[in-house]
Amino acid sequence: MRRAAWMLAAALGLAVPASRAIDFGSILNKAIDTGKQLHDANREFTTEEEVALGEGLASGFLGAAPLAKDANLQRYVNRVGKWLALHSDRPDLPWTFGVVETDTVNAFAMPGGTVLITRGLVKRLSSEAELAGALSHEIAHVVLKHQLKAIQSDKNSEAFASLGKGLAGEAIARRGSDPVGLKSWGANAGVELLKNGVFLRPLDRSMEYEADKLGVVIAARSGYDPYGLVGVLEMLAQVKSDGSGLSVLDTHPAPADRLAELEGFVPDVEKRVREPQALEARFRKTVGAQ
């Protein structure tokens, strides 16, 4: 920690002439404080930092895969997602859902409430309950702050240290409505976490199982068939790894293992729901026939 703070100070010293440092003294101090605190694995991110970081990450992802050009689909996924999120412990985050145009099958949760789901995954789903199953798993990751925990974990500490530098550096360059440069920091940090691969590392298996269970609960609280995620996992189980060693099937718990984890759990959730729905027709109307 101390070393990281020293590195931060050194970086600032090199980057900022003394006169400018005086001009921006208070802003800079605040930024340095924030930068220092970001090195502290025990410190919680503020919601604002979390959102800014998530937006930075999302912007990077969207640079690799743009949004599907289907406004109805985007609005539909946002309504399902927001309704689900309202049944989580963090209903007031700026929840944002996007379908990205790629045939790959995937979904990604960013800190702060941004969730991306690929067209490839959406079109393999069979009902709104399955969509809810996939989205609520991602919402659970956000609610449980799994990505933040991974970013702050020991093995990522080097990369994490660079985030503080980013924030302080941006503060020097910016004034006005965003004096601490949080948005710019988020953008830079997001890019950094994508470039250095930290955000791309798989989460712990235990986190995936935890998100599966909380996801089932969120979907069921929202009125969906709690077996929606089970349907998604059965679909995933049928997809073959491409043998490149790059498939999520190689880096995540196997769908069969995730199903086994859910076997003792979903029936208990099922007992508590009232008239759960699959909403296949509404899903097909928006997403189109497969």
Next chain:
Amino acid sequence: MAAMRFPLLAASIVAILLPWAARADEQGFTNRATELKERGAADAATVASLPENTPVKVLARGGGWTRVEAGGKSGWVRVFHLRFPSSVESGASSSGASGLGALGSALGFGGTKTTEARLASTGIRGLSTEDVKNASPDPEELKRMQSYRADRGAAERFAREAKLAEARIPAPGEPGKGESR
């Protein structure tokens, strides 16, 4: 669920309201010895006893039961008593196109090989880490995405249209909180 409190209604609820269609040609196997039931309920009549590894064709899903055809008979099997071996090439879309390759080239992702893990959380096959590492951020696209956000009111109207019934369910590991009404 309602079906458990009102056994007489179980058949109609399970058979009419819940099931959604199987994907085309879904082939599974029993993962243990189990029973093929006349309807999706534990107290339903048994159509046949199925040994472990019995091949089944999936016809429909609904709640905790899957409607299948096995040995010329159809009925319902508990969802967790089935397994699904991988059979679909991960690059191929359900429409049969070899989507990843074609789309990959279109987006400039084609041909990238990396030894790093592909990223994902629920997915099967993501973009390669290199694709994402090398991407330029697109703040305009971010803004566009945020323009599609639903507010609380829109989400609630959307749920009412479909008569989605909220339920109070505790989070995992919190048995006391949010007890069912």
